[in-house]
Amino acid sequence: MASKSVAHLPNSYALSENAQTMRWSRYFIPTLREDPADAEVISHKLLLRAGVIRQLSAGIYSFLPLGQRIAIKVMQILREEMNAIGGQEFFLPALHPAEIWQESGRWYAIGDEMFRLKDRKGTDMVLGMTHEEVFTTIARSEIRSYKQLPQVWYQIQTKFRDEARPKSGLMRIRTFIMKDAYTFDVDRAGLDKSFIDQREAYKKIFTRCGLQFLIVEASSGAMGGSESNEFMAPSPAGEDVIVSCTNCDYAANLEKATSRLEAIADEPGPAVPEEFPTPGVRTIEDLTTFPGGADANRQIKSLVFIATIDGESRPVLVLLRGDHQLHETKLTDSLRATAVRPAHPDEIRELLGASAGSLGGVGAKNRSRDLRIVADSSLQNRRNMTTGANKDDHHLRGVDIARDIPVDEWFELRTVEAGEGCPRCETGTLEIFKGMEIGHIFKLGTKYSASMGATVLTQDGKEVPIVMGSYGIGVERIISAAVEQHHDDDGIIWPKSLAPFDVVVTITNMKQDDLRNAGEKLYEELQRAGFDVLLDDRDERAGVKFKDADLIGIPYRVTIGKKIADGMVELFDRSAKKSEDVRIGEVVAKLRQDRQD
Numbered sequence: 001m002a003s004k005s006v007a008h009l010p011n012s013y014a015l016s017e018n019a020q021t022m023r024w025s026r027y028f029i030p031t032l033r034e035d036p037a038d039a040e041v042i043s044h045k046l047l048l049r050a051g052v053i054r055q056l057s058a059g060i061y062s063f064l065p066l067g068q069r070i071a072i073k074v075m076q077i078l079r080e081e082m083n084a085i086g087g088q089e090f091f092l093p094a095l096h097p098a099e100i101w102q103e104s105g106r107w108y109a110i111g112d113e114m115f116r117l118k119d120r121k122g123t124d125m126v127l128g129m130t131h132e133e134v135f136t137t138i139a140r141s142e143i144r145s146y147k148q149l150p151q152v153w154y155q156i157q158t159k160f161r162d163e164a165r166p167k168s169g170l171m172r173i174r175t176f177i178m179k180d181a182y183t184f185d186v187d188r189a190g191l192d193k194s195f196i197d198q199r200e201a202y203k204k205i206f207t208r209c210g211l212q213f214l215i216v217e218a219s220s221g222a223m224g225g226s227e228s229n230e231f232m233a234p235s236p237a238g239e240d241v242i243v244s245c246t247n248c249d250y251a252a253n254l255e256k257a258t259s260r261l262e263a264i265a266d267e268p269g270p271a272v273p274e275e276f277p278t279p280g281v282r283t284i285e286d287l288t289t290f291p292g293g294a295d296a297n298r299q300i301k302s303l304v305f306i307a308t309i310d311g312e313s314r315p316v317l318v319l320l321r322g323d324h325q326l327h328e329t330k331l332t333d334s335l336r337a338t339a340v341r342p343a344h345p346d347e348i349r350e351l352l353g354a355s356a357g358s359l360g361g362v363g364a365k366n367r368s369r370d371l372r373i374v375a376d377s378s379l380q381n382r383r384n385m386t387t388g389a390n391k392d393d394h395h396l397r398g399v400d401i402a403r404d405i406p407v408d409e410w411f412e413l414r415t416v417e418a419g420e421g422c423p424r425c426e427t428g429t430l431e432i433f434k435g436m437e438i439g440h441i442f443k444l445g446t447k448y449s450a451s452m453g454a455t456v457l458t459q460d461g462k463e464v465p466i467v468m469g470s471y472g473i474g475v476e477r478i479i480s481a482a483v484e485q486h487h488d489d490d491g492i493i494w495p496k497s498l499a500p501f502d503v504v505v506t507i508t509n510m511k512q513d514d515l516r517n518a519g520e521k522l523y524e525e526l527q528r529a530g531f532d533v534l535l536d537d538r539d540e541r542a543g544v545k546f547k548d549a550d551l552i553g554i555p556y557r558v559t560i561g562k563k564i565a566d567g568m569v570e571l572f573d574r575s576a577k578k579s580e581d582v583r584i585g586e587v588v589a590k591l592r593q594d595r596q597d
């Protein structure tokens with residue numbers, strides 16, 4: 001058995017494996033020559049082609065031996081960095097009684113993404129998406145005093161999420177491995193410190209995994225809580241949209257991003273709004289070209305939504321500048337709703353007496369007392385605006401928003417556009433690009449401890465809810481992001497910390513005794529030195545072996561060929577795509593040197 005606990009290898013891990021099995025001829029690596037037809041993003045194609053994963057069903061994948069090696073390396077990095085900030089590893093069940101999710105309220109707040117099932121007695125059960133409820137259950141029965149806090153608890157475990165449209169290989173899947181951590185503090189100041197500890201640990205984790213990433217402000221969504229940061233790996237395959245400043249460190253998810261807009265100087269308008277006929281005008285665009293109409297940025301866009309708030313459906317009139325687009329997540333978050341949907345045409349007519357093309361905020365509350373009016377901040381103090389008259393084929397002009405529309409609340413609701421000003425600094429402009437979420441950290445506050453009754457006694461003897469944070473990283477997301485960010489036309493280029501093997505020893509011709517003997521000897525030496533080494537002893541042409549090694553992305557290949565007669569081998573660097581001739585006796589020292597650099 002090879003010794004893997006070699007001190008000079010920072011990422012070495014303790015797999016008890018039989019050295020004799022690391023032979024490609026015996027090892028299960030089913031590589032594919034062609035791109036699979038149903039794979040669209042690069043990481044999906046390459047992970048399939050390299051024999052890392054196989055699909056079982058939509059959004060459900062198996063890790064083959066190479067995939068398992070990579071996942072173990074990721075998990076080891078996660079463990080080391082969690083332990084370094086005082087984390088204690090748990091292992092909680094994936095199957096939960098629905099009861100605890102009912103206590104937290106998430107049984108009702110979360111929709112079809114949650115896997116729900118019944119046991120043989122008919123009791124509702126849940127397959128866990130995260131573990132706030134289970135950890136809170138442990139905390140409430142065991143923790144009584146501030147003296148027992150803070151606690152940092154984590155686990156690495158399988159989670160379930162019934163994605164509506166699983167796709168892109170490992171990027172959006174229905175069962176996945178997650179490292180989830182939870183912190184328990186007596187007060188906000190404690191949470192702030194725990195949150196920073198986790199954020200710093202996350203930076204180290206992603207850096208060690210060889211990923212490029214940014215930290216962005218994000219929506220907390222169904223998790224609740226006061227503040228959250230996402231860790232994003234920029235990638236064209238990403239499903240999230242990131243907004244960042246060209247000048248300062250402002251970065252946010254599009255669903256949270258704000259911008260600084262150029263002020264618009266409005267001419268004073270009439271003393272009261274004037275109604276005018278607009279036959280056939282249905283859209284903002286129509287009104288820009290209609291005689292006596294208005295430019296889009298002088299119009300008010302009026303949208304009716306039905307929001308689910310505290311389990312009840314409530315109508316909301318949403319006002320935006322005509323040239324702006326609503327971001328529905330921002331609306332949901334601002335209203336503290338669990339869901340929003342556009343109102344149906346018949347609901348709109350019942351509320352406002354007109355069809356969608358002729359709506360407006362003026363007089364809206366007279367028609368519908370329960371209607372809540374919310375507006376995007378860019379409309380504040382605007383006057384002489386044009387909007388629908390709540391009468392088919394009629395509009396109003398000369399609308400002064402402060403004077404004419406009883407806005408209940410002002411929010412940031414518009415979708416930010418590239419080129420708008422940065423909300424944090426004076427000079428920067430915003431750019432927009434795609435990214436993959438690889439981690440998300442939340443200040444939960446007392447959302448779970450209050451609803452589930454997890455309290456402690458403070459130093460003054462007061463009973464207070466525990467202040468919590470939760471912190472998640474997806475193992476498959478890290479693996480996908482690594483491939484998205486590190487590949488070329490020939491295949492994957494694994495970051496050295498994640499590579500399934502450090503080095504492959506390729507014997508170019510198995511029929512030649514001298515090559516075979518030299519290869520076997522070097523393979524054993526590298527193993528003794530603590531490297532994860534694969535011996536390509538297949539009875540294949542050298543070209544096939546090189547192509548496969550490039551595809552699966554092992555950082556180094558040592559090629560045992562004709563030059564062995566002079567004691568030389570070829571050392572190929574997969575990332576630099578460069579090779580050099582090296583004395584066979586110097587290979588171990590050279591690779592060791594590289595690991596230390």
Ligand SMILES: [Zn+2]
Pocket residue numbers: 245246247248249250422423424425426428429
């Ligand atoms: Zn800025």
